[in-house]
Amino acid sequence: MSSLFNHVFIPLVILLAFSDRLGLDPKKVFALVFFAILPDADVIIQPHRAAFHNIFALIIPLLLFILISNRRETSGIICLYLASHLTLDLFNGGISLLYPLSKDVFFVSAELRFDLQSFTHMLEYGVRETVAVNGKGEPLVSSENTGIAVLLTLLGIILAVLRRKEKF
Numbered sequence: 001m002s003s004l005f006n007h008v009f010i011p012l013v014i015l016l017a018f019s020d021r022l023g024l025d026p027k028k029v030f031a032l033v034f035f036a037i038l039p040d041a042d043v044i045i046q047p048h049r050a051a052f053h054n055i056f057a058l059i060i061p062l063l064l065f066i067l068i069s070n071r072r073e074t075s076g077i078i079c080l081y082l083a084s085h086l087t088l089d090l091f092n093g094g095i096s097l098l099y100p101l102s103k104d105v106f107f108v109s110a111e112l113r114f115d116l117q118s119f120t121h122m123l124e125y126g127v128r129e130t131v132a133v134n135g136k137g138e139p140l141v142s143s144e145n146t147g148i149a150v151l152l153t154l155l156g157i158i159l160a161v162l163r164r165k166e167k168f
């Protein structure tokens with residue numbers, strides 16, 4: 001599991017920031033944020049990063065989004081939260097994207113490092129047999145996450161103030 005912060009706070013703030021343009025009710029965006037961490041419930045039923053971390057987990061809310069027009073807002077928010085979880089885990093150890101058809105773990109690893117003399121970039125992607133990161137020992141909210149939370153909260157306050165000024 002990536003940090004709880006990454007899964008909850010980042011998609012929540014992004015959806016809130018674009019709620020006006022997307023026509024989303026901010027109360028629904030808050031109420032449905034549970035879906036941003038729901039895929040990790042497969043840590044209970046196993047296999048973790050497979051049972052609820054696959055594209056088929058997106059099918060039900062996606063079908064509701066397409067077929068039921070009066071539930072489009074709710075199903076759309078759920079789809080975005082689930083997709084954000086899968087995307088973040090894809091970049092953090094990998095997920096069994098096609099489970100139960102295949103247990104292969106799809107992954108992307110992209111990093112840029114600086115060692116005081118030069119930059120080193122690394123890009124790996126593909127399919128392997130196991131998840132590289134399982135979340136053990138990872139903080140739910142790191143110190144860096146707290147710094148990002150402060151920045152995003154300030155951004156949210158600035159956007160709210162600007163919106164209020166536009167309305168008057």
Ligand SMILES: [Zn+2]
Nearest residue numbers: 001039040089
């Ligand atoms: Zn996960």
